[in-house]
Amino acid sequence: MKILMIGGTGTISSAITRQLAASDNELWLLNRGSRKNEVPGNVKQIIADIDDEAEVLRQISDTQFDAVCEFIGFLPSQVERDIRLFKGRTKQYVYISSASAYNKPAANHVITEGTTLANPYWEYSRNKIACEELLLKEYRENGFPITIVRPSHTYCERAVPVSVHGLKGSWQVLKRMMEGKPVLVHGDGSSLWTLTWNEDFAKGFIGLLGNPKAIGEPFQIMSDEQLTWNQIYECVGKALNVRPKLYHVASDFLAATSPKEWDFTGNLLGDKAATVVFDCSKLKRAVPGFQATTRFDEGVRRCVAYILAHPELQEEDPEFDAWCERIIAAQETAMAQALSLQ
Template sequence: MKALFIGGTGTISSAITQQLAESGCELYLLNRGTRNDNLPAGVKVITADIHDEQKVADLIKDHEFDVVADFIAFVPEHVERDYRLFKGKTKQYIFISSASAYQKPLSDYRITEGTPLSNPYWEYSRNKIACEDYLMKQYRDNGFPITIVRPSHTYSERSIPLGVHGNNGSWQVAKRMLENKPVIIHGDGTTLWTLTHNRDFAKGFIGLMGNIHAIGESVHITSDESVTWNQIYEIIADALGVKLNAVHVPSEFLDACSIYDFRGGLIGDKANTVVFDNSKLKRLVPDFVATTRVDQGIKQTVQFILKHPELQKEDPEFDAWCDRVIEVLDEALKKIKE
């Protein structure tokens, strides 16, 4: 199989790149070359900015691919460009959408690919829906061989999966735990959530590549395991070897007082209970099974980050914001009790 990944070094795509390289796939990555230091042997790089359409067209003019997958397309203009570049040059074009595009609020917590797409809270999700709409039109009208993949919360060894964090990622929350400082959990922490390790996501994704039954289809790829946010934070604390000091804060309050995008990331996504039905994926990829249990995967991630100081990026602004939110809630409670 000859495949081209636009991107190929991010959280979701890096595990796919690794597994394909090990399988002997002829894999090309098209990116700007800023994160290619640890690519597996045999992976070929086409160095370009995908937004420079003419340069990319010149670089791929002598290539045809079995699969093209774009991991960094976020708005309709991106997939419109891809259609111009790859129409007639690939047997399958895979668009990475998002499970956050599913209807919010949900009418049923059990999500299938037939769940309506509608997210009034998050522009990111609405843009992904618009991309899907454009690609499905090209499939229906012009036979463009598309497959739409919807990841949910996918994580790797480089970042601890959380509900509430700042712009510098997850380390500051782990640092607060290590310092026995209170940690904010959105809502009451009892909503169900699904975490998927990128190793497991890669198995499902590779099973869809070159799969004739996946053409014209939309498929989400997630674990079958559901846990509460309270359990997720307890697992993180346990992996760090500390006791969790949790403070539960309503998601609406976090959104209202936040300098961060909690309206989209929480109200439009993580504050909702979601349980995924992966029956469609398993019909298309009969041997798919997610084998990384949440507690095992998070423990591996925490151990990896503790051994790699370069991943421990502090966020004093977020730390101070957490302290202020908790202080305000404590003050309100005292006033009510007076």
Template sequence: MRALFIGGTGTISAAITRQMLTQGWELYLLNRGNRNDSLPEGAHILQADIRDEEAVARLVENLQFDVVADFIAFEPVQLERDYRLFRGRTKQFIFISSASAYQKPLSDYRIDEGTPLANPYWLYSRNKIACEDFLMKLYREEGFPVTIVRPSHTYDERSIPLGVHGKGTWQVAKRMLEHKPVIIHGDGTSLWTMTHNSDFARGFIGLMGNLHAIGEAVQITSDESLTWNQIYEAIAAALGVPLKAVHVSSEFLDACSTEDFRGGLIGDKANSVVFNNAKLKRLVPGFAATVRFDQGIRQTIDHVLAHPELQKEDPEFDAWCDLVIQALDNAVKAVRG
């Protein structure tokens, strides 16, 4: 079986790449080559910028694929390009959408593939919805063999998954290590799902070349539900420090920040979500997410602590956290008189 990944080195795709190379796939990676040195040997590298359509067309001119997957498409115009490049050249085209595209606010916290797609809070999610609409129209009208995959919050060993953070996530861990308070949105009791990228990869590979997945949208997540308080407690425990949490409403955080907290929080992480993965398990018999979050986050913390290059500080976010926490303290004092 021959596959082409556009990207192939990100949080999600790197894990899929690693697993596929142990399973006998003939794998091609189309990317700019910036992170390929971190991948195991065995993949065929097609080095190019996907935005250079003419150059890519020359690279794939004599190639046919069982699967083409685009991990870095975010807008319909990018999929229009993919369609021109790979129409008639692949038996399956997989688009990586996002579970953030699901209805916000939710009418039911239990989510499956039938949950409506509508997110007025986040342009990223609306663009993903538009991408899905474009591809499904091609499937209905021309038989273009599309499969849509919807990940939720997927993490790897290189970055600590969090709710409220700045340009990266290390600064929150640094605050914990310095015994400083960290911000949790809301009261920390809303439910969330964290999926380890190795679990995601198994589900994804099970959909590749799967004739039952053509024309379908499938979410891939863990079945484990955690509150944000539990998530931050697990991170603190992995760091070996007590958690000093300050709970702040998502609306207040959005109003106080220049970051896109409106989309990322109000349009996503502030909502309780519990995913029903029955469809995935029907399409991929035997699939199960096996990495419990408290176990996976220990692997992530150990890796980040062992690699100083991943510990990128964000002093602006650090100062912003202090300002928000001080503002809450001042408000309490003002109300109490």
């Protein structure tokens, strides 16, 4: 197959790029080239801003693709642009949506592709829903051959997945663990979550490319492993050879007291605070043999080892660190005051 990926070097897509490059498929990447040195040599790269439609069409020329995969489309206007660019040029358009688009608060903790899409907490998710609706309309009315993919929390070796962190990522949480400081965990840490290693995700995704059962359909791709957030943080601590001190704070309190740009209202109340269990039986029917095989405790060991070996990924976040101390002090003061009234 001849496959074009818009993006191709991010957390999710980099694993797909590696696996497709090692296959008999012809892979093209369209992006701005910020990580072009990480791309396998047999991949054709189109270095361009996709919003420059004339330049994209100039470089693509009259090329026909078996699949075009959109990894960096977040707004309906971007999907409309893709329809203009690739209608009549591809046999399949694969749009990466998000499992955060599912109904919040969850009416049922078991999530299938038929679960209602609605998220009043997170604009990011509402935009993904709007993109899906636009594509489904284009498929129904004009036959545009779409496939919608909904990942949940997919991770790679470059960042440890935690729920409460600042804009600079997870390193400060790891640093607090190593220094013996408490780390914030939303709620009581007992809600269930699913984490998927990107190489596992890639296997399911590639199985949908050129697959006639995928046209016009949504699919969620993730691991069958569910862990509580307490277990997730404990796995991170074990990978660091420390016993983490978990400090639990209500999700709505974290959302109300954090800087707006961290968007804990969306990230927590609209996503990670809800217990979800994903049913991937639809994917397994379409891609027989798919199975995520990387347990989180194994994947996070790889993450920690990689980050410790790459100082450029150890970006400190003093603003987040100071905020954690303020939140802990505030809760401790409130508890002391409540106890004094007994």
